[in-house]
Amino acid sequence: MSVLAPAPPIEEIDGPIDAARLEEIRAAARPLVLRGLVRDWPLVRAGREGDAAVVEYLSRRPATRPVRAIAAPAEEKGRFFYNRDLSGFNFHAAQGALAVFLADLLKASRMPDPPALAVQSIELLDVLPDVARENRLELLPQVRARIWIGNRIRVAPHYDIKENVACCVAGRRRFTVFPPEQIANLYPGPLELTPAGTPVSMVDPDQPDLDAYPRFARAWETARAATLEPGDAIYLPYCWWHGVESLDPVSALVNYWWTERLPEGIGPAYDALLHAMLAFRHLPPEQREVWRGMLDYYVFESEGDPAAHLPAAAKGVLGPPSPGLFARMRQVIRQALG
Numbered sequence: 001m002s003v004l005a006p007a008p009p010i011e012e013i014d015g016p017i018d019a020a021r022l023e024e025i026r027a028a029a030r031p032l033v034l035r036g037l038v039r040d041w042p043l044v045r046a047g048r049e050g051d052a053a054v055v056e057y058l059s060r061r062p063a064t065r066p067v068r069a070i071a072a073p074a075e076e077k078g079r080f081f082y083n084r085d086l087s088g089f090n091f092h093a094a095q096g097a098l099a100v101f102l103a104d105l106l107k108a109s110r111m112p113d114p115p116a117l118a119v120q121s122i123e124l125l126d127v128l129p130d131v132a133r134e135n136r137l138e139l140l141p142q143v144r145a146r147i148w149i150g151n152r153i154r155v156a157p158h159y160d161i162k163e164n165v166a167c168c169v170a171g172r173r174r175f176t177v178f179p180p181e182q183i184a185n186l187y188p189g190p191l192e193l194t195p196a197g198t199p200v201s202m203v204d205p206d207q208p209d210l211d212a213y214p215r216f217a218r219a220w221e222t223a224r225a226a227t228l229e230p231g232d233a234i235y236l237p238y239c240w241w242h243g244v245e246s247l248d249p250v251s252a253l254v255n256y257w258w259t260e261r262l263p264e265g266i267g268p269a270y271d272a273l274l275h276a277m278l279a280f281r282h283l284p285p286e287q288r289e290v291w292r293g294m295l296d297y298y299v300f301e302s303e304g305d306p307a308a309h310l311p312a313a314a315k316g317v318l319g320p321p322s323p324g325l326f327a328r329m330r331q332v333i334r335q336a337l338g
Helices: 019-028 042-049 051-059 098-108 129-134 180-186 216-222 269-280 285-298 323-337
Strands: 012-014 032-035 067-072 092-096 116-123 146-150 154-158 163-170 173-178 224-228 233-236 241-246 251-258
Touching (some): 019 233, 042 051, 042 129, 042 251, 067 098, 180 216, 224 233
Antiparallel strands (some): 116 146, 173 224, 173 241
């Protein structure tokens, strides 16, 4: 195992921001710590009073439905990850009442060597509607909030195919971020078996094995990190890698995922990636180069609009985006796949 120098800090600003400032932040496409963004939330005030207070606040009214909780044994040291041979995970999942999970979490907070416990990505409005109404981020009124609750846990670096504002509401959380182009140096794990959706880095940033993953040292040169206090938030641009560590025995985070400016009916990009691997990855090298040029021309428009020389009536699937065009493309793809 290797020890790397601490990552430099993520840029930060302090105080409230308005919609215009958020648009400037998004346009910069860089992570940014937003100190004190939600410092006045009732949930944050409860978190400042201590573990029991935040559990009591979240337990005031029963959750409207069961939640999925995960747990890993104490010997995993809080890291939710794969098992040793990558045939599964090092944690177990179960459905149950949120109040029971919160009681177990508070009990575990008093243990010297507790198991890792977490409830992840539950929609606040569906499960705790009163909490959702009392703790609102007016900057993103159209986005449904999700809550993450747990103890001292570590989540491997991963990316979301969305933009994200994550608000620390109880306990401290440390974020370590990497730009999307570092994917090769982060050694992604399996695509079809992932802890939470998209692939995660196989490297443990706290104890990187540079013999097994030597390029991680290059990724670390681009890493930035920040510790959020209750009331702080962080903006994460589309597809930026981020590892998250909860630093306290009771920790909660509320986040907002969203995408904008997508044409109605457009296909999921991640699904297209899998299809591209099916079609191109195992071709002979010279043929892959041909298709790399095709993709650059038709998809990434390296030479401009590939249909600019065609009359409007002849553009076909190269025409302007619309729900009808995307529906026709899906039909063509279904026919091609048989």
